[in-house]
Amino acid sequence: MAIQKKSNIHILDGNQAAAIAAKLSRVQVIAAYPITPQTPLTEQLSQYVEAGELQAEYVAVESEHSAMAVCTSASLVGARTFTATSSHGLAYMHEMLHWAAGARLPIVLACVNRAIGAPWNVLNDQQDSISQRDTGWIQIYCRNNQEIMDTVIQAYRIAEIVHVPVMVCYDGYILSHTEMPVDIPDQKDVDRYLPPYKPHTVLDPANPKNYNLVTLANPRVGVDGKLCHGYMELRYLLQEALQNSRETILQAGKEFNEVFGRDYANMFWEDREDAEIIIVAMGSLAMEAIVAADMLREEGIRVGVLGLRVFRPFPKSDVVRALRKSKLIVVFDKNISYGSEGATCSEIKSALYGTYINASIRNFIVGLGGRDVKARELVDATRKAIASLKETVINPDYPEWICQI
Amino acid sequence: MAQKSSLNNRPLEIRWHGRGGQGAITAAKIIAQAAYVKGYQGVTAAPSFGAERRGAPVSASTRISHEPVLVVSQVENPDIVVVLDHTLLKYPDVTQGLGKNGWLVVNSPLPPKELGIKGEFNIATADATKVCQDLGLIVAGLVIVNTAILGAVIKATRIVDLPTLEKVMRERFSNSTVDINLAAINKTHEITKLAK
Amino acid sequence: MGTRECNHICDESSPGIGEAGITGEWRIVVPSIDEKKCIPARSNKPTCFLCWLYCPEAVITKGIPPSINLEYCKGCGICSQVCPVQAITMLPEEKM
Ligand code: SF4
Ligand code: SF4
Numbered sequence: 001m002a003i004q005k006k007s008n009i010h011i012l013d014g015n016q017a018a019a020i021a022a023k024l025s026r027v028q029v030i031a032a033y034p035i036t037p038q039t040p041l042t043e044q045l046s047q048y049v050e051a052g053e054l055q056a057e058y059v060a061v062e063s064e065h066s067a068m069a070v071c072t073s074a075s076l077v078g079a080r081t082f083t084a085t086s087s088h089g090l091a092y093m094h095e096m097l098h099w100a101a102g103a104r105l106p107i108v109l110a111c112v113n114r115a116i117g118a119p120w121n122v123l124n125d126q127q128d129s130i131s132q133r134d135t136g137w138i139q140i141y142c143r144n145n146q147e148i149m150d151t152v153i154q155a156y157r158i159a160e161i162v163h164v165p166v167m168v169c170y171d172g173y174i175l176s177h178t179e180m181p182v183d184i185p186d187q188k189d190v191d192r193y194l195p196p197y198k199p200h201t202v203l204d205p206a207n208p209k210n211y212n213l214v215t216l217a218n219p220r221v222g223v224d225g226k227l228c229h230g231y232m233e234l235r236y237l238l239q240e241a242l243q244n245s246r247e248t249i250l251q252a253g254k255e256f257n258e259v260f261g262r263d264y265a266n267m268f269w270e271d272r273e274d275a276e277i278i279i280v281a282m283g284s285l286a287m288e289a290i291v292a293a294d295m296l297r298e299e300g301i302r303v304g305v306l307g308l309r310v311f312r313p314f315p316k317s318d319v320v321r322a323l324r325k326s327k328l329i330v331v332f333d334k335n336i337s338y339g340s341e342g343a344t345c346s347e348i349k350s351a352l353y354g355t356y357i358n359a360s361i362r363n364f365i366v367g368l369g370g371r372d373v374k375a376r377e378l379v380d381a382t383r384k385a386i387a388s389l390k391e392t393v394i395n396p397d398y399p400e401w402i403c404q405i
Numbered sequence: 406m407a408q409k410s411s412l413n414n415r416p417l418e419i420r421w422h423g424r425g426g427q428g429a430i431t432a433a434k435i436i437a438q439a440a441y442v443k444g445y446q447g448v449t450a451a452p453s454f455g456a457e458r459r460g461a462p463v464s465a466s467t468r469i470s471h472e473p474v475l476v477v478s479q480v481e482n483p484d485i486v487v488v489l490d491h492t493l494l495k496y497p498d499v500t501q502g503l504g505k506n507g508w509l510v511v512n513s514p515l516p517p518k519e520l521g522i523k524g525e526f527n528i529a530t531a532d533a534t535k536v537c538q539d540l541g542l543i544v545a546g547l548v549i550v551n552t553a554i555l556g557a558v559i560k561a562t563r564i565v566d567l568p569t570l571e572k573v574m575r576e577r578f579s580n581s582t583v584d585i586n587l588a589a590i591n592k593t594h595e596i597t598k599l600a601k
Numbered sequence: 602m603g604t605r606e607c608n609h610i611c612d613e614s615s616p617g618i619g620e621a622g623i624t625g626e627w628r629i630v631v632p633s634i635d636e637k638k639c640i641p642a643r644s645n646k647p648t649c650f651l652c653w654l655y656c657p658e659a660v661i662t663k664g665i666p667p668s669i670n671l672e673y674c675k676g677c678g679i680c681s682q683v684c685p686v687q688a689i690t691m692l693p694e695e696k697m
Pocket of ligand 1: 658674681
């Protein structure tokens with residue numbers, strides 16, 4: 001830790017941590033629709049506004065689609081905006097997620113990860129946010145409630161520099177409803193870390209502008225005689241912003257450490273004595289994986305753990321560096337890209353292509369719809385993956401599922 | 406942030422059983438907070454996940470450790486099981502996984518030996534319902550035993566002491582209700598019967 | 602030459618006549634204002650101007666009577682729909 005600060009630790013659940021972080025970030029407009037397991041978060045925020053503890057406009061909308069529409073409009077006119085949702089709510093927001101990213105608005109959204117129907121299920125997996133992978137948002141996953149607190153604050157810092165919205169994802173119930181010690185940052189420190197929002201678009205009646213109108217395929221000369229981007233140039237710029245955001249994310253983590261004494265990178269790398277077997281997991285499961293790695297170590301199997309934090313932009317080069325000594329990579333996904341495999345597994349494979357790393361990869365789908373995932377199940381799966389190397393080192397086309405079928 | 410596993414120091418695990426509205430979750434949180442105040446770095450408190458209905462059996466869990474708790478899966482082998490409503494004892498999942506030397510703490514008018522529960526664990530009982538009735542700890546017709554039973558839990562298990570619990574209670578409860586709750590805890594602590 | 606120096610990161614433009622090109626080329630019917638009916642023309646007062654307000658191409662002036670820039674009037678007919686006294690008729694383009 002860079003500095004020793006007086007800590008202000010409270011026992012908080014994940015939703016409380018996110019609400020306090022939004023308040024500390026001095027959000028100005030909140031538009032949200034309640035949905036399990038996100039509900040306590042929006043309740044808490046509306047209470048802050050009602051009690052005058054947070055100088056913000058709380059817009060009680062009739063749907064998540066409208067929530068994101070309000071956030072985009074508010075962000076466009078210069079307000080720092082926050083919303084939160086889960087599952088079907090996020091799916092319903094899908095169209096406006098594209099809009100927020102396309103308009104390059106630094107909105108922060110807390111996604112309390114929950115399964116999607118049919119059939120109905122209110123419990124945790126990561127299918128909801130993974131399904132929004134290609135909307136142009138930065139996605140960051142948290143392992144515990146301290147990370148939720150810290151990541152929401154960092155998210156504004158990142159979003160407002162790179163002008164890309166950030167989705168802060170954390171596991172429903174497992175984090176959202178579980179209390180644990182969380183150090184609440186000092187408002188003065190947060191203000192120091194997070195300067196007021198300066199919008200890149202300013203709606204000014206004295207100098208009217210059009211934003212995000214019909215944009216033709218090719219660049220064209222505007223009425224003021226300037227050559228303007230066509231649709232494709234704007235898409236390129238969004239991709240470029242995400243590609244380049246790695247540096248900003250790392251810098252935001254470093255500066256966070258300087259102010260708050262907690263260090264963040266774009267992934268969590270638990271190096272274990274040059275382990276050749278690496279377990280990969282994202283979200284709270286990356287904590288359980290550390291317990292599993294310790295259990296395996298007691299059996300004499302050396303295992304490292306790679307906890308994915310930033311999923312978009314996917315930190316290819318950093319992941320490759322972490323996996324450079326690996327012979328076997330065991331990827332656990334709480335999501336499934338139907339007809340293919342777990343989304344993080346695909347990313348790992350893609351990152352390794354063309355490198356000298358020639359590791360076998362085994363993918364397990366776990367924990368869908370709140371199915372409990374125990375450390376010993378991760379241990380069993382890893383052992384099974386090790387045993388499978390005797391038969392073939394070739395990577396299977398499809399993942400295995402840890403379920404009872 | 407590097408995380409160190411707490412495996413060498415497996416967290417102490419408590420599972421709480423009650424009925425929706427009895428406050429099992431609050432009890433789970435109070436003990437977690439008290440343990441933190443007592444110096445345990447790692448504590449977690451969680452409800453059973455999903456929808457909860459008044460009157461229906463619910464559970465909650467607390468984990469306590471000297472290091473940050475990394476286990477996020479549900480409690481399987483609790484060291485302590487606390488039952489807020491003895492009518493729940495008929496369900497086998499209440500004592501499931503409770504290990505040797507563990508504690509079963511039950512709100513019951515019966516002494517431990519007469520509960521008719523077989524197992525290799527220790528049993529503590531206290532009639533928290535009567536304590537609360539006598540003190541008038543009743544909200545909307547429901548006797549609120551979740552704080553009282555904490556007296557039995559800490560007498561049996563000594564996770565935290567009474568002064569620490571009182572400190573946490575004073576933080577969490579308003580002045581108007583804290584004293585009656587503390588009286589319930591103290592009284593239940595006093596009358597708890599232990600069978601090892 | 603690319604668009605890099607257009608330093609906008611989302612689509613942003615200044616509103617103005619001709620923003621969508623020479624929209625007069627789109628027209629198949631053309632608005633014609635009857636000065637005997639048009640309120641500002643009849644009263645000689647700067648009033649009404651609903652056609653000016655509603656024209657999506659902003660090609661109507663607030664004159665007495667209002668005038669229409671036919672280079673960019675796209676012939677949508679909104680002005681004729683909003684005119685409270687039916688002073689604007691849409692005529693086939695070739696009859697002009
Ligand atoms: S509103 Fe009238 S003047 Fe304006 S573009 Fe349409 S037809 Fe032409
Ligand atoms: S709307 Fe009709 S009456 Fe009004 S100014 Fe236009 S043409 Fe004249």
